[in-house]
Amino acid sequence: AASFDVAAVGEPVFPYKPSTATVPESSTPKDPSQQNLPLPKRKAPTHAIPLLTEEEICELAKRFAEAIPEDELSAAGLQGYLLKNKTHPGECVEEVAEWVIQERKSREKLKKEKAEVRIPIIPEYSFIR
Secondary structure, three states, rough: OOOOHHHHHOOOOOOOOOOOOOOOOOOOOOOOOHHOOOOOEEEEEOOOEEEEEEEEEEEEEHHHHHHOOOOOHHHHHHHHHHHHHHOHHHHHHHHHHHHHHHHHHHHHHHHHHHHHOOOOOOOHHHOOO
């Protein structure tokens, strides 16, 4: 993924405190048909996700983008890494360089394995090539 895309991938993954310039929305739904619906029955989180400021998220996103090589990793792979690490954003950014190395090793291993796999040609079906 291009580095300009990488920072944008991380921003929506981590929750953040709105800056003082933004006005908090009311917890009451604006659509009248939605006002009397019961709240979702979700379990309370068993772990605390650090609530960072927008500035902290932007700084983490910038550092993350700087650690990602140009046009080498897929956006899906990056997003998967971020989602897997969304409960600890600081460590996520600190450990991304090691993750990139592991991804490279995994790709090389798969490439070698794929090259070693040979499909035998059965003589009676040799016309299918």
